Amino acid sequence: MKCQKCGKNNADTHIKRVVNGQFEEHHLCSECAAEMGYTNVFDSFSHSFADDFNSLFGSFFENALPARTQATRCETCGASYNDITRTGMMGCADCYKVFADQIMPTIRRIHGNTTHCGKNSPASKAQPAEKAPAQNTKSELDVLKEKLDSAIKNQEFEQAAELRDKIREMEGE
Amino acid sequence: MSNVVMQTRIRLARNLRKYPFPCRLSQAGKNEVVETIVSAIKNSNSPLANDFDVLYVKDLTEAQRISLVEAHLASPEFISDSAGRAIVLSKDREMSIMINEEDHIRLQILKKGFDLDGAYDVADKLDTLLDENLDFAYDEKLGYLTQCPTNLGTGMRASVMLHLPALQRSKAVSRIAGNLQKLGLTIRGTYGEGSEPQGAMYQLSNQVTLGISEQAAIDNLKNITAQLINQEENAQKRMADSIETQDRIARSLGILKSARLISRDEAMDLLSNVRFGINTGLIEDVEIQVIDKLISDIQPATMIVNKKENLTPSQRDQLRAEHIREVLR
Ligand SMILES: [Zn+2]
Ligand SMILES: [Zn+2]
Numbered sequence: 105m106k107c108q109k110c111g112k113n114n115a116d117t118h119i120k121r122v123v124n125g126q127f128e129e130h131h132l133c134s135e136c137a138a139e140m141g142y143t144n145v146f147d148s149f150s151h152s153f154a155d156d157f158n159s160l161f162g163s164f165f166e167n168a169l170p171a172r173t174q175a176t177r178c179e180t181c182g183a184s185y186n187d188i189t190r191t192g193m194m195g196c197a198d199c200y201k202v203f204a205d206q207i208m209p210t211i212r213r214i215h216g217n218t219t220h221c222g223k224n225s226p227a228s229k230a231q232p233a234e235k236a237p238a239q240n241t242k243s244e245l246d247v248l249k250e251k252l253d254s255a256i257k258n259q260e261f262e263q264a265a266e267l268r269d270k271i272r273e274m275e276g277e
Numbered sequence: 278m279s280n281v282v283m284q285t286r287i288r289l290a291r292n293l294r295k296y297p298f299p300c301r302l303s304q305a306g307k308n309e310v311v312e313t314i315v316s317a318i319k320n321s322n323s324p325l326a327n328d329f330d331v332l333y334v335k336d337l338t339e340a341q342r343i344s345l346v347e348a349h350l351a352s353p354e355f356i357s358d359s360a361g362r363a364i365v366l367s368k369d370r371e372m373s374i375m376i377n378e379e380d381h382i383r384l385q386i387l388k389k390g391f392d393l394d395g396a397y398d399v400a401d402k403l404d405t406l407l408d409e410n411l412d413f414a415y416d417e418k419l420g421y422l423t424q425c426p427t428n429l430g431t432g433m434r435a436s437v438m439l440h441l442p443a444l445q446r447s448k449a450v451s452r453i454a455g456n457l458q459k460l461g462l463t464i465r466g467t468y469g470e471g472s473e474p475q476g477a478m479y480q481l482s483n484q485v486t487l488g489i490s491e492q493a494a495i496d497n498l499k500n501i502t503a504q505l506i507n508q509e510e511n512a513q514k515r516m517a518d519s520i521e522t523q524d525r526i527a528r529s530l531g532i533l534k535s536a537r538l539i540s541r542d543e544a545m546d547l548l549s550n551v552r553f554g555i556n557t558g559l560i561e562d563v564e565i566q567v568i569d570k571l572i573s574d575i576q577p578a579t580m581i582v583n584k585k586e587n588l589t590p591s592q593r594d595q596l597r598a599e600h601i602r603e604v605l606r
Contacts, residue, residue: 120353122346124541125577127339127356181297193379196297197414197422211419211426217488220420222431225413226405256460256500265459275488 107133178202216272245274280556280565281506282391283438283478286349287400290423290432291382291407292414298424299361299377307361307377314376317410318365323403330366334359340587343578349387349438351375372403379424380432382407389569391502393435393495400433401491420487430487435495437502438467442477442553443512444505450479453505461485461494462501468545476545476572481505510556517557526554530563534605538591539598544575563605571604 107115113133120129177184183195185203194200200207212218248271255264296302296310311333318325334342334356345351351364355378365374375383384407386400414422420430428434444450454464464481466474481502483494516522529550533539539547552568554560573579575597581588588596 120357122343122353122578125340125343125347125581127343127346127353129357181301183301191300193300193424194298194422194426195301197292197294197416200416200419200422207426211429211487214427215430215485215487219418219488220416220430221488222420222433222490222492223401223404225415225421226408253500256497256504261456261459265456268460272485272488 105131107131107136109133109136109139176202216269217275219275221275245271248274279391279506279510280552281440281509282502283389283440283569284349285388285390285392285396286434286436286438287386287393287396288434288436289382289384289400289404289421290380290428290434291384291404291411291421292423293381294412294414296381299379299381300424302361302377304361310381311361311363311376314374314382314407314411315363315365317407318374320410321406322409323406325365325367325372325403328368329372330368332364332366334362334364340578340581344576344582347576347579348573350385352378352383354378355383372399380428391437391506393437393499393502397435397491397495428486431489431491431494433486433491433494434482435498436480436482437498439479439481439502439505439509440477440549440552441479441505441509442549443516444509445473445477446516447512449508449512453508457481457501458484460497460501461489462498475542476549478549513553513557517559523559526550526559530554530560530605533601535602536598538594539601540594541575541577541597544597544601545572548572548575567604571601574600 105115107113108131110133113135115131115133117132117134117137118129119132119137120127122128175184178195178199179202180198181195183199185206188194188199188203188207194203194207208218248267252264252267252271255261255267292298293310293313296306299307302310315331318329320326332341332345337345337359342351342356345364346353346356348370350366350370350373352375355362355364355375361377363376365376367373371387373385373387375385384400384404386396386403388396388399416422421428421432423429423432441450444453450464457464461484462481463484464479467478467480468475481498483489483498485494489497529547533544533547533551548568548571551560551563552565555563555565555568574583577593580593580596584596
């Protein structure tokens, strides 16, 4: 689909929004989207994350994907890897297992790591692994977190960003 | 207590293990998901169980749908399609659950003011109670599984709505926004986009959901919000000393009290000025809650729904002016 504003570039940004009592939908190229103020900093309330993910995904795997995996389908929902990159959406919970190898690098790029930390689904009987990081790792992490807190308090945002990267790296391992 | 934070929101994304995500779910499957979730709520031991409304998007008028977005209860994405979508709302609208938006469940807690811990506490309890009756898609390593991998892990978006008239006016918001992104947060205009959103209202929320616990994400957001409050309060104090600011604020209140026709855009700007005036003590005889209520009341679709009849834009402007005069008298 071509961009609805310039009619030239491909539309890769799908915007759904409510403006002054009206529902609007726009398919725009990223340049026109940015011109209208939909940059990643001030993108609209409604700008779908899936679109960001989609372009992220596309560029990352453009040439790297072996032909074989494109034919694989998730048995549960029928999604192919191609479906996932095209829509930016996983088809079902099992897709995360079926396409794990392909999708992990993208997950790492989005979140900076690939390991959940936080609430467990109580029904999934999960509890044991909740708090078991090695003692020395933990204290080092705590020190970094304290530094991060004080950097934020002192509005040293640059330094805070660096600390945050380090913390993520450690937590992700 | 600062008035910079207007409201706090926690959203949790959850999916049922048994069904494909909404993007690959049939119409019949979506209806089944709606029924499964609604009955799980009824049978749950939660405060929501005896006290909720279910609205099916297909049964709503256009104005009713849009008014849900205006009230921050639903997303534009949610109302863009009516098939197999429903929203569950507590009577006071503090708790809501969008069913079959991007995920099977988008549970939301909305609280007035700055109350991230309170909002998360309610969300966490409701989520745990629902989990007893629903089998959520959850993975030991990746956490809660979501249709879009950007929500993986905790599935939590915590956000605060900030009123930043002084930082906006001094062009500081865009500078701050770049730094916020490095800290895993995003800031966007609540109404309208671009660098100067309407009414100087912004939504600040966490971006990363995997590898950071709910509590850590909330603490991070809380810290940064406290910083922004501080900066905004200081900037407001400095500006409030100038006669130009005092004039602008006094005139804004004057227009609101006397206009016979007023568009939403104009009203938003003026209400924002008055809110600034109340916060800095330049206006003493109006309560800030009254202004916040007006800001939600004057949204176009909300007006149509409250009036229970269709209104032309000019009828709306007239009714809006009347309503504001009435409230501020
Ligand atoms: Zn374009
Ligand atoms: Zn699948």
